[in-house]
Amino acid sequence: MKRTTCLMVVACFLVFNVVAQPKYEFRAAWIATVDNIDWPSRGNFSTESQKAEYINLLEMHKRNGLNAVIVQVRPCADAFYPSQYEPWSQWLTGKQGKAPTPYYDPLAFMVEEAHKRGMEFHAWCNPYRAEFAIGKSSIAPNHITRTHPEWFLSYGGTRYFDPGNKEAQNYVVNVIRDIVNRYDVDAIHFDDYFYPYPISGKEFPDKESYEKYGNGLSLADWRRSNTDSIILKLSNAIKEENRLCRFGISPFGIWKNRSQDPEGSDTKSLTNYNELYADIVLWLKSGWIDYVAPQIYFEFGHPRAAYEVLLDWWAKHSYGKHCYIGLGIFKAGTNAAWRDKTQLPRQIQAMRKYPEIQGAIYFSTQSFVKNPMGWNDSLRYNYYKEPAMIPPMPWIDSLRPESPDVVSIKPVDTALRIEVVRTGVQTKKIKCYRLYACYNEEFNNNNFYNAQLIGSRFDSGDSCVFFAPLRNDRKFVRFYVTCLDDENNESKPYPNWPIKLEAVKVDRLGWTLTKEPNAVANN
Template sequence: MMNYKRILLYTLFGLTILIASPPNEEFRATWVITWDHINRYETPGQNLERVAKIMDDHADANMNAVIFQVRQSGTAYYQSSYEPWGYYSGYQNPGYDPLEVAIEEAHARGMELHAWFNVFQTSSTHNGTPAAEHPEWICRDQSGNPMTSYRAVSPGLEDVRNYSVNVAMEIVRNYDIDGLHLDYVRWNEHTSTNRNSAPLPEQLNRLDGIISQDEIDALNANSSGRYLYDYEHPYSAGVPDGFSTWEKWWRWSVTEFVSTLHDSIQAVKPHVKLSAAVLGKYNWSGWQGYGTVYQDGALWYNEGYLDHIMPMSYHWTSANGFLGMLSADCPDCWELFIQSGIESGRPFTVGPGSYILDDNNVWNNHSEIVNACRSLSWVDGFQFFSYGTWRDKNYFEAAGETFFIEKSKIGK
C-alpha cells in the first residue's frame, strides 16, 4: 500500500476539507485520443512534434504514465497485419509508427506507455476493418437486424473473441509497451430507436461511456430493440445452452474475452499490465456496467483478470461526490464490491472527466478531488479524460506546481 501522511479536517457536519501530502507511489496519466496525437493534414514532422509535446506536457505535470490510443473503430495507429491505418492518418501509413514513437518518447522521460485499445466498437467500414471484412460479426436486434451505425461486433461470437485477442497480442508481442488498456470492452448500449447520427459533443461523450437520460430510458423501455444478439445466437433461438438467462451469457462472453487475453499476455510478457476503462458506476443506477452493458469490472478486478482497473469517473465533479462513489454511499459504491482485488494489491485508479468539470465551470475542483481520493488507502492514482482538455486549459504546469508538486513513481 502507499505510504504517505494524510491530514483530515472535520466539522460537525462531516468532512469539508481534506489535505493530503502527495504520495511516494501514485499512478498519474491522461487518456490521449487519436485525434490529439495525429492529424491527417499535417506532415510527419509536425505529428512527431505533437507526440513530443504530449510527453513534455505529462512530464511538466509530474505524471508518470500516458494512455495512448492506438486502436479505434477497427483501425490501427501502429503497424498492424490485421487492420488498416485509421482515418486520422488518412487510411495510410503516416510515415512513422505512432505507437513506436510514443513508447520511445515516454520512456525517454521515465514514463510508462499504455496502449489504448478499443475492443468491440468497430464503426468504420473502411476496407480491411472487421465491419467490412466480417459483416456477419455485427450485433443484431431481436428481429435479426444488424446495426447500421455505431457498429459493434458481438462478444458472444468465439471468432470475434479470438480475433480480438490476436489483434491485441500483436501489439503485446511487437512493442515494448508497459500496459495494454482496454476500452469498449462491453456490449454496446444502442437500440434500434437511437439516432443514426449524432452531433460532435455527443460523439465525444460516447467515447467515455456517458449517454443521455433519454437513451438510458430507451435501454429499459425498448429492450427488444437493443443489439445484443448475433447470427449464431439469435433471439429467436432462446438463451444459449448452459445459461439460465441472456444477462448471464452476455456477461460471460465479455469476461471470457478479458480472461483469455490476460492469460495470453501472461504467457508471453507477464510484465505487461492489462487494464480496462470500465463504466464509473459498477452495478447501481440506470447507466451502469454490470446490468446495462454487461461489463463485470469488479469480477475482473477481484479475480485478477485485470492487473489494474480504471473506472471512468465522469459522473462526479466534487470531492464529496468522489468519496461517495468510492466508499461513503455504499451500497452505491465501489468499495463494497472489490474487497478481494484491494486485498490482492491490484491498482484501482479513478478517472475524473476533466472536460465535464470544464463544462460545469468547476475546473478548480481538480485539486479537492485528488486530495479527497488520496484519503482512501486503496485508491492508487488518477487518469484524466482527456489530454486535449488539459492542453486547452494549459493545466499541466499548474498541476505540477500544486497537487502533483512532488514526483511519484508507479507502485504495485
C-alpha cells in the same frame, strides 16, 4: 552483506518547502485518437508534424507531473502501427489502409518517446468497435468487416464485432497478442465499450447468436459470459507473451446500484453489470486484470452518482488490485459544479485519503491544452509538484533489483559529479536511476526515508551521471542512489562503493567529501 556505505558532504542543495506528496502515485492522461479527439489533430497527416505534436503533448504532461500516458492505438479495428491483421487508421493518414509518408511506426515512436521521459505507455485498444460511422468511415478493402462480414452487427450507426461470436473473439485476442509480442508497452488498456451503451427503444441485434450459442442462459447472463470470456482470453494471452505486461480496464463508474444488489453503490444510474454486460468485480476477484480505472466523471454531491460515494465504493471493491480513478477534466465549465475551481483539487485530495486508491487518469489530453480553471497550474505547482513513482504490482513481480554501483565521485565547478553504473550481478532491466539527498545535520540520523529526491535519470542504459549542485552553507548532506526496474520496484539504497573515497578539500567552496564507514541506511 548489507550495503551500508554512506557519502557525507559538508554542503547543501536548494531545498523547497513543499506539501508532503505520495512517493508512489499513478498519474496519467488518456490520449484519444478516434475521430482525432486528442492526437493527431484533424487533418495533420505529416509525419514530422505528428511527431512534434505528440512530443509537445508529452512535454505538457511531464510539466504537469504526470508519469504515464494511455494512448489509443486501435480505435476501430484499425492500427496506429504496422499490423498483419488490421489496416492503418484513417485518423492517422486520412484514408484507412494508407501508410504514413514518410514512413514511420507511430506506436514504436510513441513508446520510445514516453519512456525517454520516464513515462509509462499503456496501449489503449477498443475491443469491439469496427466501423465508427457506417457509410461515412473510410474502410479499406482488407478491413475485417469486408473479409468477415458475418462477424458484425450494426447498432446506432456503428458496426461492432458480435461479442457472442467466438471466432471474432479469437481474432481480437490475436490482435492484442501481436501488440504485446512486438512492442515494449507497459500495459494493455481497455475502456468501457464492450457491449455498446443502450439506445432507448433499440435492442442490440444479437438474437441469432443467442439462439445459436445461448445454451440455456438468460440473454443477460449469456452476454456477460461473452464479456467474461474475452477478458479471460486476453488476460492469458497478454501474460503468455509478456508476464510483466499489465492488463487494465477502465469501466463506467458504476458496477451495480444498491437497489439491484446489496453490494452495489448508493447510486441511481445505468450500470456495467446490467446494461453493459461487464462484471468488472468478477474480473478483479478472479485476478484476470491488474488494475481498474473507473470513470467517475461526476461531481461531489451529484444526485444520482456522487463522486464521494463512488470513490468510497471503489476503494472497498478493488480486491487487492490497483485502482486509478478516472477524472473528468473535460467537464470543466459545463455546469455550476464544474465551474467551481476547487472541484478537481478536492477530488484529488479525497482520492489520496484512501490507501486502496493508487492514482488517477484524466480524460482527456486536449482538455489540458486549454488549462481549464488553471488546473494545469494546480497540478504543476501543488498536487504533482514532486515527482511520484508508479506503484509496483507485487503479484506480478516483487523482487527488487540489485542496488547500483557508484564508480566516480568528484567535484566539478560548483557541483558534485556522481557516476552510477549497473552492478555486475544485476539480472533485471533497469529503467531509471535515482539520486536522493538527506539534509539531517545529526551524524547518527542517517535515515533514507528522510531523504529528498533530487534527480532521476531515465533511458540511461547501464550507466548515468548526476551533477548535484552545491551551496556554500556547509550543511551535512548524505547521498543515496537507487534504481528502478521495469515493474517499478526500487532497489535498496547505497551500493558498496567499488572505489576508495579519499577525503577531498576544495578551498574555494569550503566543503569536504568523506566516506562514512559506519553509517547505516535504514530501509
